[in-house]
Amino acid sequence: MPDSLSTTFVSYARADVEFVLPLVHDLRAVGAALWLDQLDIKPGESWDRAIETALRECSRLVVVLSPDSIVSSNVMDEITFALKKDKQIIPLLYRDCDIPYRLERKQYIDFRQSYDTGLRQLLAVLGSPAYSAGAAMERSLGHESIVEQGSSGVGVAVQPAKVQPRDSIDKASAFEARFRQNKWFLFPLAGFLLVLLTILVIVAKRVPVPEKQPPNGGAGSPPVQLSEDQAGKADADNGRDREKKGSNSGSQESAPKSSAPNLVEAQLLYDRDHQYYVNRQYDQAIQMFTKALQFAPNHFGIYNDRGLAHYDKKEYDLAIEDYDVVVKLNPNLATAYYNRGLAHRGKGQFSQAIHDFNKALQLDTQMTEVYDGLGQTHTYMGQYDLAILDFDKELRTKSTSYAYYNRGSVYLLKSEAARAIEDFDEAIKLSPDDSAIYNRRGLAYEQLKQYPEALRDFDQALRLTPGESTIMESRRRVSAKLTN
Secondary structure: OOOHHHOEEEEOOHHHHHHHHHHHHHHHHOOOOEEOHHHHOOOOOOHHHHHHHHHHHOOEEEEEEOOOHHHOHHHHHHHHHHHHOOOEEEEEEOOOOOOOHHHOOOOOEEOOOOHHHHHHHHHHHHOOHHHHHHHHHHHHOOOOOOEEEOOOOOEEEOOOOOOOOHHHOOHHHHHHHHHHHHOOOOOOHHHHHHHHHHHHHHHHOOOOOOOOOOHHHOOOOOOOOOOHHHHHHHHHHHHHHHHHHHHHOOOOOOOOOOHHHHHHHHHHHHHHHHHHHHOOOHHHHHHHHHHHHHHOOOOHHHHHHHHHHHHHOOOHHHHHHHHHHHHHHOOOOHHHHHHHHHHHHHOOOHHHHHHHHHHHHHHOOOOOHHHHHHHHHHHHOOOHHHHHHHHHHHHHHOOOHHHHHHHHHHHHHOOOHHHHHHHHHHHHHHOOOOHHHHHHHHHHHHHOOOHHHHHHHHHHHHHHOOOOHHHHHHHHHHHHHHHO
16 A cells, blocks of 8 residues: 555545546545555455455545435445544535535535535545645745644635536636736746646546557447347337327327337338448438337337447437437436447546446446447546446456457557557457458557568558558558667
């Protein structure tokens, strides 16, 4: 356990992992020392023993408060232990809930309205190296401290500076205005640069990385169509619903009266619509799916497939609307949550995507596509270690070329080219005719300065996809390095 005297133990409920993992990643990115069970318990190590050791050795405890955590016996045990050992406790209010009695007298940090503001306050309390330098710089410029220590030893917010959404901050203009106002040419420049770097690191980890694609230029595992059994259940459910509604079901403009002919007509349209989708005639497919829904308004299979067409057209809002209906009609359908998660990811709504992927896993633990969705989402967020863990789980469930390819790509992003090549080797064994894998392995060899091997892979990739401009450019670049 690193530097136990300054390490913070993170106590939370499993249901809040989508909030906790990115938070810990952001805090570690700026030097804060934290212990989290999912990241710090080694393979083969006893969970109970590791948690007890971490609790004893930590200097303080951060507890994430939510409706799930306040009813968790594990979380309450960890709070009791910390109180008994007189450790500092920092409550984080993640979701509305009743604050436990033993924590009511402690000031919490509120993450409900603004993640950025909550993160800034927490960094001030934890005293990460990068943040401490920035706080000193702000005080030298006449700004009030964001957090001071309360009588309980817990960080208390004191008139925190208003933080705009990161995307809307013009950092250069803000710095220029501050510079003119203070006219200080000798302020702690190093501290300012550390703060700027901190902000850029955290922002960068939330920016999508569209150029990091799996084999054949896809976006990972595609949205999932319903099986015949699932589609059949959709038909049956729709029939029962219409029988319940009878002749008093409301407007007759959107659906004819007779239920049996409606299902037949809907199925005929559905079969034809599906062919439009297979042929990538998405506009025609959407039009016909919509017509089919007039005859079978509760057929969640049609909503699902219309959502697929919207997704492939990158109409993510419309896709999400369709998947919302599928979830409402069949809340236990893992496919619906997975597909909606992909649409949220397409919009850059990574937190919502992770929530839907985790829900899909709760409903179907064998749905390996979900690990791919989680892994690529964490990759887009710059959370490479979490992405590798996701792909590890996917490969333990099922070995596929794209899982090896994706994990190798993450290793390449981490500049661990040797490990990346190992994964690309396995991917090639499973998909020997995939040019994207050869191209990516060539980039790994280039990173290791093994230029003949890189050139060999680029040549093979070009044999499989002649004239591909990006591969040709990589080949020219490596050829130039060989001749110099």
